[in-house]
Amino acid sequence: MNRVVFREVEGRSGSYYALLGGIAVVLLAGLGAAFYIELHGQYVTGMSNQVPWGIPHVFAIFLIVAASGALNVASVGSVFGRIIYKPMARLSGLLAFALMAGGLAILVLDLGRPDRLIVAMTHYNFKSVFVWNINFYMVFFAVIAAYLWAMMDWRLDRYAKPIGFFAFVWRLALTTCTGWVFGLIVARQAWDAAVMAPMFIIMSFAYGTAFFILVLLAAYGWTGRPLGDAVVRRLKNLLAIFVCAALYFTAVQHLTNAYATEHHGVTRFILFEGGVYTAVFWLGQVLLGAVFPLFLLWYPAMAGSRQAIGFACLFVLLGGLSQMYVTIVGGLAYPLILFPGMEVSSSFLDGQVASYVPSLAEILLGIGGIAIAMFMVALVVKFLRVLPLSLADEVADPHHRNPAAKSEEGAEDVAQTPQAA
Numbered sequence: 443m444n445r446v447v448f449r450e451v452e453g454r455s456g457s458y459y460a461l462l463g464g465i466a467v468v469l470l471a472g473l474g475a476a477f478y479i480e481l482h483g484q485y486v487t488g489m490s491n492q493v494p495w496g497i498p499h500v501f502a503i504f505l506i507v508a509a510s511g512a513l514n515v516a517s518v519g520s521v522f523g524r525i526i527y528k529p530m531a532r533l534s535g536l537l538a539f540a541l542m543a544g545g546l547a548i549l550v551l552d553l554g555r556p557d558r559l560i561v562a563m564t565h566y567n568f569k570s571v572f573v574w575n576i577n578f579y580m581v582f583f584a585v586i587a588a589y590l591w592a593m594m595d596w597r598l599d600r601y602a603k604p605i606g607f608f609a610f611v612w613r614l615a616l617t618t619c620t621g622w623v624f625g626l627i628v629a630r631q632a633w634d635a636a637v638m639a640p641m642f643i644i645m646s647f648a649y650g651t652a653f654f655i656l657v658l659l660a661a662y663g664w665t666g667r668p669l670g671d672a673v674v675r676r677l678k679n680l681l682a683i684f685v686c687a688a689l690y691f692t693a694v695q696h697l698t699n700a701y702a703t704e705h706h707g708v709t710r711f712i713l714f715e716g717g718v719y720t721a722v723f724w725l726g727q728v729l730l731g732a733v734f735p736l737f738l739l740w741y742p743a744m745a746g747s748r749q750a751i752g753f754a755c756l757f758v759l760l761g762g763l764s765q766m767y768v769t770i771v772g773g774l775a776y777p778l779i780l781f782p783g784m785e786v787s788s789s790f791l792d793g794q795v796a797s798y799v800p801s802l803a804e805i806l807l808g809i810g811g812i813a814i815a816m817f818m819v820a821l822v823v824k825f826l827r828v829l830p831l832s833l834a835d836e837v838a839d840p841h842h843r844n845p846a847a848k849s850e851e852g853a854e855d856v857a858q859t860p861q862a863a
Contacts, residue, residue: 446529446838447831448594451665453824461664465817472810475803476551487804492796493774498552500766501808504649505545505815506579506620507642508762510613511650513538514680516589517613520606525840526676530658531606532593532828537654537819538613539586544815546579548807571622578616585609594827617643624769631708632773637698641691648684649762652755655681657819659752661829670835671746672842678751682739685758689732692765708776711795712768719772722764731761771798 451458479486489496516534519527550556566573589609592602618639624630625638655677662669696713699705712723738744738754775796780786786793823829835842 448532448827448829449831450825450827451661451823451829457664458820458824462817462820465813465820469810469813469817471806472808472813473551475806475810478803479552479807480556487801488799489804490796490798492791493771493798495770495774496798497767497771497800497804498548498807498811500763500770501811502545502548502552503620503770504763504766505541505548505811507617507646507766508649508653508759509538509541509545509582509646510617510620510643511646511648511684512541512654513586513609513613514647514651515654515677516606517610520603521610526673526838529830529833529838530654530673532590533658533661533823534654535586535590535593535609536822536828537657537815538650539583539590540815540818540822541650541653542579542582542586543818544811544813547814548811551807571619571626574619575616575623578612578619582612582616585612613646614643617646624773629778630773630776631705631779632712632769632776634705635695635698637691637695641688641695644684644687644691645762645765648681648688648758651677651681651684652758652762656752656755656759659748661823662833665829667829668832668834668837670833670838670842672835672839673833674748674751675746678739678745678754681755681758682736685732685735685739689728692727704779704782707779708773711776712772716772716776716795719768719775723768723772726764727761727768730757731764732758735761774798 453459487496513534515527516531516538518524519531550559553559562573562576568574585605585608589602589605592598592605621639621642624633625635628634655674658669658677659674661667696709699709712719714720716723735754735757738750738757744750775798777791777793777795780792830837832838
């Protein structure tokens with residue numbers, strides 16, 4: 443019976459320090475952008491009273507949603523007992539923690555007055571879905587920290603499964619609440635939909651799995667540790683299923699809006715008449731974020747290529763950013779329907795599509811959030827035993843068969859069951 447041995451990444455090479463340095467430069471650029479916006483005020487951004495949530499919110503919500511989905515691998519291993527995923531549970535938990543930290547850092551730095559966060563932490567309006575989310579985020583950090591501790595300390599190993607089950611339920615509730623941020627705002631025609639909650643859950647599965655595969659491929663490729671085809675194949679198939687499901691929920695959302703008369707206007711706007719939002723929807727969200735990845739993941743000539751799988755994951759993430767852009771910015775740009783059935787005209791741009799052009803500072807702030815998450819992952823794997831020394835098929839795959847044993851007639855097939863070190 444093979445044991446999975448966990449070891450820290452040595453992290454003494456010039457390449458490792460170059461990686462940390464490159465990520466740190468992007469991170470500092472994001473912090474500089476936040477300071478610039480804080481110093482001059484939000485008038486230096488493209489945001490306005492009509493579009494108060496811009497590119498920083500696109501990145502922030504994207505990372506928060508992806509954080510929930512990044513815990514998929516750990517959940518499948520602990521909750522559903524899939525042995526092949528258990529050796530990767532530590533990395534899954536770490537990535538979920540880091541992505542959530544990166545997303546929330548963007549939100550805090552984009553407040554304009556970060557010190558006002560103290561008010562939100564000391565005065566609660568429990569009728570507000572935003573307050574619900576703050577509590578969900580804080581508990582998420584605590585649960586993931588406890589989950590990682592239980593997995594990494596053999597004395598607490600018996601608590602890993604119940605904590606993992608609680609983490610699974612909590613992240614579903616968290617992502618549902620994030621979807622409700624939009625689905626419960628009935629004044630916005632593009633958001634007022636019950637399907638937002640389950641759609642955000644399945645989107646989190648797709649984005650989080652794509653992030654996890656990219657980090658896994660990079661970590662094992664750069665450290666020279668064995669990574670078996672069985673692991674990559676399982677993760678690749680999971681990603682393809684999640685991408686299909688996300689595309690399905692997107693279709694359901696727009697078909698439902700096309701059926702309801704009150705949503706006809708916003709449906710035409712997003713799908714046909716929205717200019718940049720229509721282009722981002724069809725080219726970014728649908729083509730780049732779904733069609734291309736599915737082609738790379740399922741086309742027989744490319745299905746086994748790790749490079750193709752890596753590109754598919756990258757396209758899924760770019761498609762996710764496109765989807766968040768269309769959902770958040772496109773939903774805000776479409777005018778509020780103040781008087782249904784009436785034409786509205788005033789000096790306050792009522793009834794007009796709002797203009798939004800993101801500034802460089804906003805883009806740097808958003809990318810800086812991703813850099814925070816990646817810097818955390820790259821640093822932690824150097825000091826904590828997160829990565830297994832080997833994820834080769836004979837170690838990770840319980841159904842792997844020894845070629846020598848297969849050649850012996852009548853040999854008994856013994857499943858290799860990895861155990862956490």
